[in-house]
Amino acid sequence: MIDVHVHLAALPTKANGCLLSKDMLGGALAKLVAWHQGLPLDEPERANAIFVDRVIEKMKASTRVEKGVLLALDGIYGDDGRLDEARTHMLISNDAMFDACARSGGRLLPGASINPARRDALDELERCAARGAVLIKVLPNAQVFDPAAKRFTAFYRALARHKIPLLSHIGVEYSVKARDQAVGNPERLERALKEGATVIAAHACSSGHVISQPHVETMVRLVREQPRFFMDASALTLPNRVGIARHLRRHPETFERLLFGSDYPLPVLWPGSNPFDRHAAALEALGVRCGADAKSVLRL
Ligand SMILES: [Zn+2]
Numbered sequence: 223m224i225d226v227h228v229h230l231a232a233l234p235t236k237a238n239g240c241l242l243s244k245d246m247l248g249g250a251l252a253k254l255v256a257w258h259q260g261l262p263l264d265e266p267e268r269a270n271a272i273f274v275d276r277v278i279e280k281m282k283a284s285t286r287v288e289k290g291v292l293l294a295l296d297g298i299y300g301d302d303g304r305l306d307e308a309r310t311h312m313l314i315s316n317d318a319m320f321d322a323c324a325r326s327g328g329r330l331l332p333g334a335s336i337n338p339a340r341r342d343a344l345d346e347l348e349r350c351a352a353r354g355a356v357l358i359k360v361l362p363n364a365q366v367f368d369p370a371a372k373r374f375t376a377f378y379r380a381l382a383r384h385k386i387p388l389l390s391h392i393g394v395e396y397s398v399k400a401r402d403q404a405v406g407n408p409e410r411l412e413r414a415l416k417e418g419a420t421v422i423a424a425h426a427c428s429s430g431h432v433i434s435q436p437h438v439e440t441m442v443r444l445v446r447e448q449p450r451f452f453m454d455a456s457a458l459t460l461p462n463r464v465g466i467a468r469h470l471r472r473h474p475e476t477f478e479r480l481l482f483g484s485d486y487p488l489p490v491l492w493p494g495s496n497p498f499d500r501h502a503a504a505l506e507a508l509g510v511r512c513g514a515d516a517k518s519v520l521r522l
Pocket residue numbers: 227229456485
């Protein structure tokens with residue numbers, strides 16, 4: 223299997239183009255990941271190398287997952303289309319991601335991140351496409367843009383032309399500080415679909431709330447109407463995402479559009495076993511089947 227949702231974590235160094243706010247670095251998530259993985263936060267280069275080595279190691283040891291799409295994370299851009307460093311809590315640069323993939327022996331596939339609101343979005347897309355990006359990941363809630371905005375039409379058409387899917391976060395976001403949770407609605411992705419892009423809605427359209435799953439109707443409709451609409455199963459084993467499983471089971475046609483994804487290294491408190499295998503087994507136990515073919519969706 224291919225895991226379409228593997229996060230790269232990286233501390234900023236002089237050369238890697240990454241950013242991490244003091245809030246994030248001092249926050250519970252960073253501490254938990256660092257503690258769990260034994261990363262030396264005061265030695266960024268070494269911590270970054272350990273993180274990547276460990277992903278590769280765990281993937282090699284997995285009996286289920288052969289390759290993973292490693293995701294960068296773009297930042298927040300101002301009205302002038304320039305990076306707003308002061309408001310960006312976390313930025314994992316495309317170059318750091320490409321470097322990590324380059325030393326993975328083909329196990330990690332490049333998942334670039336481009337905020338379509340940046341003024342060089344189309345140029346960056348050309349650059350990432352030329353370097354072999356298999357998808358573009360966005361997190362509208364934290365990157366502060368509305369995927370439905372008309373001004374992104376050219377960006378979506380370019381994705382369609384390159385046949386590079388857009389992987390977008392769905393639901394509320396807790397890991398990276400979010401500014402606008404409303405943009406995590408899958409309805410906002412219809413513009414990209416309309417312009418011909420392939421779309422992968424993360425977390426199987428779950429809301430991120432423990433009780434309510436308001437996106438089920440939209441999910442079922444998009445599966446019915448849009449042959450280029452897919453989802454991933456990342457983070458579905460978290461308590462605030464697992465509620466979507468019974469809706470997927472009730473609409474088995476959605477399984478044909480579901481790609482395997484873990485959201486590694488989240489959840490951070492994986493029990494001792496292999497995190498990729500553990501996620502695959504948990505999905506099976508939930509009766510959730512990832513029936514979409516990642517190789518054809520990612521055009522590998
Ligand atoms: Zn994720």
